Amino acid sequence: MQVRIRAKGETLVVQMRGELDHHAATGLRMEIDAKLAENKIKNVLFNFRDVDFMDSSGFGMILGRYKAVREKGGKVLACSLRPPVRRVFELGGLTSRIPVFGTEQEALDDLWGGEDG
Amino acid sequence: MTSGGERMDNYLKLEIPAKSRNEAFARVVVAAFAAQADPTIDEISDVKTAVSEAVTNAIIHGYENNPSGTILLSATLAGRRLEITVVDYGVGIEDVEMARQPLYTSKPELERSGMGFTIMENFMDEFSVVSLPGQGTTVTMARVFDGSLPGKPEQPYGREA
Ligand SMILES: Nc1ncnc2c1ncn2[C@@H]1O[C@H](COP(=O)(O)OP(=O)(O)OP(=O)(O)O)[C@@H](O)[C@H]1O
Ligand SMILES: [Mg+2]
Secondary structure, eight states, X not given: OEEEEEEETTEEEEEEEEEESHHHHHXXXXXXXXXXXXXXXOEEXXXXXXXXXXXXXXXXXXXXXXXXXXXXXXXXXXXXXXXXXXXXXXXXXXXXXXXXXXXXXXXXXXXXXXXXX | OOOTTXXXXXXXXXXXXXXXXXXXXXXXXXXXXHGGGOOOHHHHHHHHHHXXXXXXXXXXIISXXXXXXXXXEEEEEETTEEEEEEEEXXXXXXXXXXXXXXXXXXXXGGTOOSOHHHHHHHHSSEXXXXXXXXXXXXXXXXXXXXXXXXXXXXXXXXXXX
16 A cells, blocks of 8 residues: 655645555554654544555554544544445444545545634 | 356465465455456455455454464355355454454454454355364355345445445
């Protein structure tokens, strides 16, 4: 899996490409947590546009980041889910915890719209 | 390619070490094998996810991440019915009934969420687990490629918004 992580204001945008399984989730988890330790980061947005596969290991990694970020008062969002990823999200009830948007811009607009008006 | 109604029977047997990079390898092999029976994209995607769950479980639970463990993966095609078996000779499961409960995990500290068996059960038509503590675990699952949702024949896949 290829990953590009960039900060947009207080939000970390995690852009993934490929298959999010146990092997990929292990490396990605460490990368994200290293960035989360930088204190200007509050929220995490996972962009799934180029992810065509996710299993329970990917699910666990996302849920784990959700719990950690929420504890620090931030938000986790997701965007651009393709059908196979959406299926796992829904089966595990992740869609009721993490807001899902059609595009990255819609997700960022929602975050920024929600901050001080 | 399918040639006019001819019944296609085939099998594969594969032995791989318990290394996490073999998770992707195992699901690609099964997907390529299953392609002979003309599954839909959704069907192939479900099968890949189920295989990934079984192989990942063998690695992290069965062998507790010890890469010297061996995993046996086999698959058979009988017409449009794909059956997959994943075997490990690892620690085994004390209480299979409990392990199969949605959200049950013995490794929450590894950010496991107890979804693997639930996914296999929901994404395949048939699913069974046989395990002996100290000896290992065998997962068997099957899917018929008839364009229907898993476990619910005649209900075609709907595209969700
Ligand atoms: N091959 C195996 N060998 C030994 N124990 C297993 C094996 N497969 C599953 N288990 C046991 O069954 C439990 C449930 O498995 P399941 O795949 O549903 O969840 P998980 O692997 O813990 O979490 P997730 O799959 O969501 O990452 C595991 O926590 C483990 O205790
Ligand atoms: Mg599992």
